[in-house]
Amino acid sequence: MTNRQLREQEVQIERYQFLSREVTDPLAACLLRIIIGELEDDLRRYRAIDQSCVECGVARVSSTDVYGASWPR
Template sequence: MPERQFIEQEVQIARYRLLEREVTDPLAACLLHAIVEELEAVLRRDREIGQSSSEV
């Protein structure tokens, strides 16, 4: 995956984090937190895959 896509994913995560801090509804905050965790996990996985494929 190109570095540009990693940066776009990081920007998306940052936007969700900001929304999570600004929201006042507890359910919405919980859902946003879950979204952030999932996006971070996907980003870590994609980076690991990218690093392992570049080592070959």
């Protein structure tokens, strides 16, 4: 995931957070909180992987690597 993609993810999270504060339907608010939590978890997971790669001296991984699509078998 590039820095631009990280920033886009952060902006998307901010938009959902705004919507969750503005929405009046309890079900919609609950679903938005779930979505926000999942997006934040994904962002934290990527940053943790990226940080561990930096500490080990490995090049930054791509988004496909994070989700396991291009890991060697």
